[in-house]
Amino acid sequence: MTLDKPPITDQLNLCRVGIDTYRENVAYLHRDCEIYRAEGFQALSKVEISADGQRILAVLNVVDDPNIVSPVQLGLSEQAFLQLGLEDKQAVRIDHAEPPRSMDAVRRKIAGDRLSAEDFTDISHDIADKRYSKMEIAAFLVATGQTGLDRDEVLFLTRSMLESGDQLNWDEQLVADKHCIGGIPGNRVSMLIVPIVAAHGLLIPKTSSRAITSPAGTADTMEVLADVKLAPESLRHLIHKERGFIVWGGTAALAPVDDILISVERPLEIDSRGLMVASILSKKLAAGSTHLLIDIPVGPSAKVRKMDNALQLRKLFEFIGDRLNLHLEVIITDGRQPIGRGIGPVLEARDVMQVLENDPHAPDDLRQKSLRLAGRIIEFDPDVRGGQGFAIARDILDSGRALEKMNNIINSQGRNKHRIEPGSLTYDICAPAKGTITSIDNLQMARIARRAGAPMDKGAGVDLFRKLGDHVEKDEILYRVHAEFMSDYRFACVLAQKDIGYTIEQTI
């Protein structure tokens, strides 16, 4: 007995199921499918779906409702359907998926082995191909987390992540960029640094992320003012015209493995030094940066809580940067509280514009931090004398040239003509007693803003009226919550009532 071609009855009709399964491919098979035994597949981690030389991997869900898929159909969730790239009703077949081969390396890592450059290449390749389930990604993250990677392994991981996607090239000797390791709400300095540095004449093409678990990313905030979803082709024209832009990096396929890892890392709240460095540097190198300033805020509720940890992290950034030919400098900043007043896209955009407009009410901490960082980047310019960057940046800002550059960038990207206001549902959190503000919890303020609807609802967020060291009377407003949706409003208020995030030391 021999096996020839598989019988024609292997085929099911493809159908798109209108379910968005968030970065995980899901296939839907009817329990009474006459061709495949749905339950036989289910305990496995993945199935392979193929037709016409295309193939994807997916987790299988068994369906009992013929309105979702019938016994002769194979349904795919929206992501999976798009990834397979075929038409509805096309004939597809299912197969047992082999577990990704690079999981052997992950298991070796779990057992305590050091992995080779080749191992990391294989792992990144399989992750980019979506061969890893969320469980397998979690296994990789935990195995490599914390002290599990030595610095050579971080280098291998960074390089493999970089090579997993496209790489931009701006055809200039000096391409500046800036990145903050995150965790400080309201920290929108990039939107000030880009116009200042571009006005000075350095090239600064800023591809930013959207917020994943924070209340606003730079892309979310810039979107209040201008279009950020620009096609990769139009970026080249834009950069030559303005020397700078602030767009969403997701339209280019830069280090796609990074996005997949982050989608599991964030909900698990696993933060590891090695993964953070590999994530940031692979993304920046893929975006074509040659000179990078890294901001590490330190504070009791920041990602890095102690100065010696910041120093260790700096060394690791420097080690990897040097080996990947990236001119990299690290700056350690005050991360004890949010920067500026607003938290959430509209409120943060307001702060940024106030600084650019030299408004006397502009938040000074945002202005000072932006000037300090912009100054350091300007000093990447070989024609600028060491120590002169800050004064140059200040001149550009004070003279209105930064505002003019920002307006040009906004117009070039496409100005958002629709002015968005802060959310109209408001709730004021007041001081429970008279005293001095001795701490503001970054994490709790971010959570409240996020529950209020940020960054989905641009106008949602938190507006801080008082900051560290301020003296307050009892019942004086500390901050105002803004929301657009009633359910989000309620979520945010409940959370703020549970823990206001401020500590007030009573004055005798």
Add this chain to the structure above:
Amino acid sequence: MTLDKPPITDQLNLCRVGIDTYRENVAYLHRDCEIYRAEGFQALSKVEISADGQRILAVLNVVDDPNIVSPVQLGLSEQAFLQLGLEDKQAVRIDHAEPPRSMDAVRRKIAGDRLSAEDFTDISHDIADKRYSKMEIAAFLVATGQTGLDRDEVLFLTRSMLESGDQLNWDEQLVADKHCIGGIPGNRVSMLIVPIVAAHGLLIPKTSSRAITSPAGTADTMEVLADVKLAPESLRHLIHKERGFIVWGGTAALAPVDDILISVERPLEIDSRGLMVASILSKKLAAGSTHLLIDIPVGPSAKVRKMDNALQLRKLFEFIGDRLNLHLEVIITDGRQPIGRGIGPVLEARDVMQVLENDPHAPDDLRQKSLRLAGRIIEFDPDVRGGQGFAIARDILDSGRALEKMNNIINSQGRNKHRIEPGSLTYDICAPAKGTITSIDNLQMARIARRAGAPMDKGAGVDLFRKLGDHVEKDEILYRVHAEFMSDYRFACVLAQKDIGYTIEQTI
């Protein structure tokens, strides 16, 4: 402004979505839901759904098709709907789920800390409450995997898993049981040990698992002959009448955390000593065992490959058993190849009945191993002199008393009147050359049987015609694949053609 009761508009109509999401709760919310912002929840690991004091956690999928859920509905996958335990159309609300608090302990474990008994209790409690996502379970498994647990931690984990569910009590001094750590296809010795030991008079209530990633569990095989889904209430009557039974353990909620961990551990193929010991012993203690024989097969394709690893594992079993008041003995057996001839429920049941019937064609390795293990269990009986167990077991088997006992047990559980035959689609794998069989790959034989449809299709599997050490001529049949479904037949044949699983050393 103060917050009173949440507004009435918080409520959505519950609906059951006919999708089986295999041990993970999934909630379905329409993208245009007017009450909650679907996308705002999606990046989070979990949402909480509540009504009437009931609450469950679920992962959120966003739906675009109003035929699945409408903008005023909240859909739940079948598991989630059953767990919540409410009626269709009942009003429910959604909330942000806090990540399980015990994840802090998991993160400490990732960082290299030793966890306390209380930590393990909290973790087991949260897992039993289904507060962990699959990603979080994977994180726990990897963090505790391999050398990550010392023996006190294994003890804490075992105890916490035991306490996570119900515990049976048979009101006898000596409740015998036997467990194999697994990995050897065809190893159905339990179905011989139970009637032999029960015929001797010892109490042996065997609650068995179904196969998860293997081609047959004892429950799957017993089900070929008798009902195994007995209500926990009827077990007490059964055991008093027969002194033994073989049922599926899933009807009682014994160590439920174990089942949840296994559902992630198996597809990830993470096997760790500590987790294995905690899993087996928590299950056995929950089932009310007082005297347990553990079988550790050793061989190049068994779970344990080397004798010194088997010895380490034995020490760990003994350490935990002693501290949990379980009389435990470990036996190390030959795991170089499958036991008996059949792999798959019907074929294995045939082997078992041949041994019980003293059929001259009965596989001798299955008979000998069963007698050896049954003999050791019989020696748990204080009235049996050390070393006499084997002879007693052999007498019981040879005299037909074991067969008689098995028939009584089958009748008491409810004999399956429908005789099931091996699958009618067959494919013979023949020797590629003349020679001597020098190895049989347990894993590959299990995979082929599983692809053929076992244990879902009871008649599917593999029937071994030749075993280790046998001399074969070219083209002589090595084994026969049986399948019931064309698609499974094809999967199994393709896999067997890729790697037959046998090594034949050519004779000169």
